[in-house]
Amino acid sequence: MTSMPKLIKRKRIILHKPMLKDANAIWNYCKDPLLSKFTQNIPFPYTKKHAFSFIDICDKKWKERRVFNYSIFVKEKLVGNINLALRTEGIAELGYWIGKKHWGKGYCTEASELILEFGFSKLRLHKIYATHIRENIGSGKVMQKLGMTLEGCFKEHVKRRGKWYDLVQYGILRVRR
Numbered sequence: 001m002t003s004m005p006k007l008i009k010r011k012r013i014i015l016h017k018p019m020l021k022d023a024n025a026i027w028n029y030c031k032d033p034l035l036s037k038f039t040q041n042i043p044f045p046y047t048k049k050h051a052f053s054f055i056d057i058c059d060k061k062w063k064e065r066r067v068f069n070y071s072i073f074v075k076e077k078l079v080g081n082i083n084l085a086l087r088t089e090g091i092a093e094l095g096y097w098i099g100k101k102h103w104g105k106g107y108c109t110e111a112s113e114l115i116l117e118f119g120f121s122k123l124r125l126h127k128i129y130a131t132h133i134r135e136n137i138g139s140g141k142v143m144q145k146l147g148m149t150l151e152g153c154f155k156e157h158v159k160r161r162g163k164w165y166d167l168v169q170y171g172i173l174r175v176r177r
């Protein structure tokens with residue numbers, strides 16, 4: 001199976017396979033309760049151990065060629081993380097987070113455009129989808145800006161910090177690009 005490149009560069013964004021030297025930066029962003037509030041798999045509270053084990057798991061999943069995680073760099077500074085996870089033949093899920101102090105600068109949209117392009121051209125994916133907790137307006141906005149189509153809403157599909165949330169799904173097909 002084809003893999004993704006370990007380094008992708010475009011305009012102001014560089015995507016790089018997560019590196020051990022960045023564990024501290026990842027921990028600093030992810031320990032913020034606001035960052036993990038509406039995510040489905042960032043633990044809370046977030047410890048340094050979580051950051052190290054995240055990088056280790058990323059490495060294993062890269063080797064299996066199933067989940068491609070990238071640290072997002074702007075001017076050599078790590079600002080967030082993005083991933084493409086192969087779910088079934090030809091279909092992958094997009095996931096992302098950006099450190100709070102960098103929100104609203106278009107980084108997530110730009111990094112997502114890059115990874116979508118590689119997913120369709122390099123992995124020859126048929127479809128890429130993404131989901132967000134209904135209250136996570138900013139994430140939904142990113143999906144819309146990517147040209148994704150609203151596909152539906154799963155009622156009370158995610159439990160986060162003791163509360164059930166609706167999950168909204170967006171998707172995009174290769175033929176549309």
Ligand SMILES: CC(C)(COP(=O)(O)OP(=O)(O)OC[C@H]1O[C@@H](n2cnc3c(N)ncnc32)[C@H](O)[C@@H]1OP(=O)(O)O)[C@@H](O)C(=O)NCCC(=O)NCCS
Pocket residue numbers: 034035036038039040096097098099102103104105106107108109110131132133136137138139141142
């Ligand atoms: C969701 C997230 C990744 C967006 O990253 P970002 O780099 O700020 O995204 P962008 O700047 O590319 O685009 C965000 C858009 O949403 C808009 N937005 C953000 N919060 C909003 C809100 N509450 N209401 C309306 N629009 C909102 C921004 O203005 C921007 O739109 P614009 O370009 O038209 O101004 C970031 O907020 C984040 O990491 N959140 C915590 C982790 C998370 O929720 N991950 C996704 C799980 S599904």
